[in-house]
Amino acid sequence: MDTPADTKSRSHRTPSPGMRLTCPTCGNDRDFVEVADGVILTTHYVQNEDSSFSQDGDESQILGEIRFFCGECNADLTRFHQRFVEMLF
Ligand SMILES: [Zn+2]
Numbered sequence: 001m002d003t004p005a006d007t008k009s010r011s012h013r014t015p016s017p018g019m020r021l022t023c024p025t026c027g028n029d030r031d032f033v034e035v036a037d038g039v040i041l042t043t044h045y046v047q048n049e050d051s052s053f054s055q056d057g058d059e060s061q062i063l064g065e066i067r068f069f070c071g072e073c074n075a076d077l078t079r080f081h082q083r084f085v086e087m088l089f
Contacts, residue, residue: 031070033071044059
């Protein structure tokens, strides 16, 4: 999932070694799932001369909670979400 509106909080940083996120329950360090509640998706369109529409950017707003899970065993890893966001490029 790549939501453009979310890039504000995800500034680019240099990854520091030893910060690899690993699920404490099953040891998975590859697959993770982010779940956002109450998301409003807003998409802008422009109507062309021939009456067709072109997408002109979109923005999304997350109103609810963001939760973070292990993609293997579904353990709740929300406490690691902040670190996940910092390492998201
Ligand atoms: Zn796991």
